[in-house]
Amino acid sequence: MSDPIKLKFSEKYDQEQVSQYFLKHQDGLARRLFHLRDEYLARKALSLAGEPGLVLDLPCGAGRFWPLLAEKPNRVIIGADHSKDMIETACKSQSTEVVKRVRALQTSAFEIDLPDNSVDSIFCMRLLHHIG
Template sequence: MSKPRPIELEFSRKYDQQHAVQYLHKHHDGLARRLSHWRDEQLARQALKLADEPNLVLDLPCGAGRFWPLLAERPNRVILAADNSAHMLATAQASQPAEVVSRVEKFQTSAFDITLGPNAVDCIFSIRLLHHIAEAEHRLAILREFHRVTRDTVIISLWVDGNYKAWKRKRLEAKRASQGRASENQNRFVVKRQVIEAEFRQAGFEIIGHQDFLPGYAMWRVYTLRKVA
C-alpha cells in the first residue's frame, strides 16, 4: 500500500527565489524590523533555556536562516535545518556567515512529513509556521509529526488572541466581511489560546512555558513544549 501524499498548503508555494530574498531582507529593513528581530532572538534564547539548551536541534522551517547564528552560539550544538522551499535553503546558504553555515546540516522537507526517523532530535525549533495554518486538522498533523521526530521538546511560535492586536485584527476582518471584501488570499491566522493549548495536549505535549512578544499588545507568542506521551 502506497504512503499517502503529504499535505501541501497554498502559501508554501510562494517561496520562489524572489520571495526567499525578500524574506531574508525584510527582518532587517529599518529600525522597527531590526528591533523586532532582536526581540525574536530574545524570546528564542529564553525558550531554548526552558528546553534545557538542547544539543541536537532541528530548525524547521528554517527560512533564510535568520536564527542560525543564535542556534550556533553554543559551540557543542548540532544544528539541522530544513525547509519546504529549496530557494529558502539556497538563500540561507548564501547569506549567513560561512562559519555558521559550516555548522548546519541542511535538507529539504515538509513539516507534515519530516524525512527523519522517530526521536531523531532533542528539539524542534519552529518559528513563524503555525500562524499560516488555519485548519485545526492541519495544525494537529504538524504537531503529531513534531511529536514523532522530537525525543524531548518543541519550540513553536504563532499568533494568539487575548491582546490588542488580535482584537484590532478581528474588528478589521469583520468590517471587510461586512463590505464583501474578505480576503481570499489570507494566509495568516489568529488562534485562540485555549484552542491551541488543547491541540498541544491532544498531540501529546505539555506546556513548559511561554513568552509573549509584547504582553497584552502583540499577537506573537512562543511556546516551549515537552513530549509526554
C-alpha cells in the same frame, strides 16, 4: 502513503521572493526590534529546553535564527524547509562559520523526513503565522 500536506504558502517562494524575505527582516527599526524580541524569546525557550545539542530548525526560512542557534559551540543544527530555494538562500546569506554547523534538509513541517527521536529539539519559530 498519503500525499504530503500543502498549504497556500507551501510553494509561494521562488528565488527572488526568498531573497526579499531574507532582507525583509532587516528592513527598518521596527523589524529589527521585532527580530531582537524573537531572539530573546528563542534564547529563553532554548534555555527552558535544557540547551539542546541537536536542533531541527523547521521551517528554517532564510536561516534568520541560525546565528542564534550556533551560539552554543557544540550545538548541531539541521536547517530544514519545504523550499529548496529558501535553504539555498539561507546557506548563502549566513556566515561560513555558521553554515558549517548546519545540515540542510528539504522536508515538510507536516511530514518530517527524519526517524523518530533523531533530534533533541524542534525549533519552530515562524511557522504558525503562515497558517492563520
